[in-house]
Amino acid sequence: MIRLRGVSLTYPNGTRALDLVDLEIEKGSFVFLVGHSGTGKSSLLKLMYREELPSGGEVWVDNVRVDTLRRGKVPKLRRNIGVVFQDFKLLPHKTVWENVAFALQVTGTRTRDVMRMVPRALDLVGLSHKSRMFPDELSGGEQQRTAIARALVGNPKILLCDEPTGNLDPSNTTEIMELLQRINLKGTTVVVATHNQHVVDRMRRRVVRLEHGRILHDDERGYYFRGLGQTAVLPG
Amino acid sequence: MDWGRLRFFLGEVLTNFTRNAGMQFTAIGTVAVTIVLLGSFLYVRQTLATFGTGVLQQIEIAVYLKDDVNDAQARALATRFAADPRVANAIYVPKAEGLKRMHDVLGKDFDTSLLTANPLPNTYRVHVKDPDSVPNVAAWIAKDPRVAKTDYAADTVQKLLRAAAVIGRIGIALIALLSISAAIVIANTIRLTVFARRREIAIMQLVGATNLYIRMPFIAEGMLAGVLGAAIAIGVLAGAQHEIVPKLAQTLAFVTFDVNGPQLCLELLGCGAAVGIVAAWYSVGRHLRA
Numbered sequence: 249m250i251r252l253r254g255v256s257l258t259y260p261n262g263t264r265a266l267d268l269v270d271l272e273i274e275k276g277s278f279v280f281l282v283g284h285s286g287t288g289k290s291s292l293l294k295l296m297y298r299e300e301l302p303s304g305g306e307v308w309v310d311n312v313r314v315d316t317l318r319r320g321k322v323p324k325l326r327r328n329i330g331v332v333f334q335d336f337k338l339l340p341h342k343t344v345w346e347n348v349a350f351a352l353q354v355t356g357t358r359t360r361d362v363m364r365m366v367p368r369a370l371d372l373v374g375l376s377h378k379s380r381m382f383p384d385e386l387s388g389g390e391q392q393r394t395a396i397a398r399a400l401v402g403n404p405k406i407l408l409c410d411e412p413t414g415n416l417d418p419s420n421t422t423e424i425m426e427l428l429q430r431i432n433l434k435g436t437t438v439v440v441a442t443h444n445q446h447v448v449d450r451m452r453r454r455v456v457r458l459e460h461g462r463i464l465h466d467d468e469r470g471y472y473f474r475g476l477g478q479t480a481v482l483p484g
Numbered sequence: 485m486d487w488g489r490l491r492f493f494l495g496e497v498l499t500n501f502t503r504n505a506g507m508q509f510t511a512i513g514t515v516a517v518t519i520v521l522l523g524s525f526l527y528v529r530q531t532l533a534t535f536g537t538g539v540l541q542q543i544e545i546a547v548y549l550k551d552d553v554n555d556a557q558a559r560a561l562a563t564r565f566a567a568d569p570r571v572a573n574a575i576y577v578p579k580a581e582g583l584k585r586m587h588d589v590l591g592k593d594f595d596t597s598l599l600t601a602n603p604l605p606n607t608y609r610v611h612v613k614d615p616d617s618v619p620n621v622a623a624w625i626a627k628d629p630r631v632a633k634t635d636y637a638a639d640t641v642q643k644l645l646r647a648a649a650v651i652g653r654i655g656i657a658l659i660a661l662l663s664i665s666a667a668i669v670i671a672n673t674i675r676l677t678v679f680a681r682r683r684e685i686a687i688m689q690l691v692g693a694t695n696l697y698i699r700m701p702f703i704a705e706g707m708l709a710g711v712l713g714a715a716i717a718i719g720v721l722a723g724a725q726h727e728i729v730p731k732l733a734q735t736l737a738f739v740t741f742d743v744n745g746p747q748l749c750l751e752l753l754g755c756g757a758a759v760g761i762v763a764a765w766y767s768v769g770r771h772l773r774a
Contacts, residue, residue: 297690317693326692339684350684354693359488402691 249275249406249437250296255305257291257461265291267461268305273439275405278432280448281441282472283458289441294460296439297323299330310405327355330399330407330436334414336391338383338398344370345379348397355402360376369401373427388439389420396427409440413447421447433469445472496701501708507673508709514669515713515759516720518662519752523721525655526748532648543615545622546635547574547608553630558606561630565610569623569657572611579604605632630672663759666713670706677705678771685771695772702768703761708725710760714753721752 250273257266266288273279281289294300295307298314307314310328317325338347348369352362370376373393383391392412399407411426413421426448432438442448448455448471455470456463465474501508549558558576559726577585582604582667612621622634690696 323694324688328692331690337683337687337690339687350687351691353489354493354688354697355490355691356697362488398691405511442547 249273249277250308250439251295251306251308252292252295253306253308255295255307257288257300258303260368265461266295266302268465269461271456271463271466273437276435276437278429278438278451278453279440279456280451280453280455280470281439282443282448282455283464284443287458288461289443289458290410291461293331293410293439293441296406296408297331299327303350326387327402328404328406330396330402330404332392332395332399332407332409332412334411334445336383336388336395338391338394338416340383343380343382344375344386344394346395347383347394348401351401352397357402365401365403369397372400372431373397386418387420389423392416392420392424393427396424396431400431404436406437406439409438409442411442412440413442418446425451448472493701493704495626497704497708500705503680504676507524507676509669511518511666511673511709512713512716514666515710515756518659518759519664519714519717519756520720520757521662522659523717523748523752524724525659525750527721527725528649529652529655531537532761543611543618543637545610545612545618545625547610547625547631548605548633548635548686549603549607549630550632555606557630561608561628564628565608568621568624570612570614570617572613573665574611575609577607577609579606582607612667663755667759667763670709670760671767673709674702674706674764675771676766678702678768682771697774699768700763703764706760706762706764706767707757710756710758710763711740711753712756713760714756717756718749 250271252269254384255266255269255271256264262292269288269292271292273366281292283289291300296314298307298317298420302315305315309325312325314325321390322334332423339350342350345366349362349366352365357365361419367376367379370379373396375390375397378386383394386394392415396407396412407428413424421444427479428438429451452469452471454466454468455472456466457470458464458472467474555578558578562574562576566572579602583602586604608623609721610625612618618636622636625631626634685698
């Protein structure tokens, strides 16, 4: 589903965010990208939805080579990828319903389909009863669930999450991670960049650890710190 | 027709439009001033053109014949004039008729009873096809041995033509400058809207909206500002025409005021819309590329 070959990324200011990264993510899998801030997790995600272009190497998403994709084709790629951020990026003047519908409306979806698809997405994230509320009337977890509904409403094959629980308390974090797991079970490929050790260690999914722009290790059913496992989990 | 989509689109345009009401007024005002000037210029130019064409068509060369040329010789000149392709027509005015005309024009102030003989020469009134050829034709006629003198309002006409050309050029330069400044004001206004909506635009790009789709509400916004400005300008022009032109027409009775109203209105609205669209396209394009 996602394939990176020898990918490097150097920002104009000279920072080398990624250095010859090879990574393959199968269809329907659930992958954590972990590492300290500034180790290239976000950059890796940005390459996948073509927010950034690599300075070297190849990026393939769903059999499309993304790094050489013409600008005009980018919208079509993005409709196949849902993206969720730490800060939710909701529109404050629109209700939950409108925020989710927005993703469909601006891609030219017919009103009839909007009316059918939005309730389904809200139902999936459990926010049907709050569809008429505005983002600032919601808890952080509910705001993130709205953002996830917006990312998923168009039925993308891939969901990319950049620190999705970074602004949430532990109980909301658990709630969001359970939601992401449910979404993955329905067949969506989910990639989560995080530095929340607790979340990673509890889920026991594939863990790709980045350091200084390189993949340090890549374990199936791994831990945040290789080999340390649950013993390293700090309270809280 | 998908009414839901239309309503969503119009909602977006309206939100954009009302977000920077102050700047929007400035933009509309600039367009209005530009278009008022453009309209007045077109008006004056058209009036001058109508007036000038009228005058030019009336320009004639007065050809005074020598006294010793008899009537038959004089009439023979007509064939010479007719043979020249530059001449439209030539009317022979014998001295008796000339006196009668003068009498008709001047009325009782002109007392012919004091005259012992007719002092007027036999005259040809020659009209040319192309007003520019008046000096050449007059010079050519003057060479004829039967002709005493030719006369025409050469300087006046040429000055008028030159003035019309200069006014035309100044007007076009002025309007070009004003259009550019109107476009810049609209572009800046839209840049503010784009800035105010950068979150929406970022999300649109994230979820896969095309650049054309993202542009559309802004284009509509620019067009709306342009058209509203033009509409205000048309109102001002119509008021001015109603108030000022009748007074002018009184003083300048020889000028006919005649401007094609509906067509001019459409042209002005079109200009407003065009300026708005170009400005918006440029403004959003810069943001999308960045």
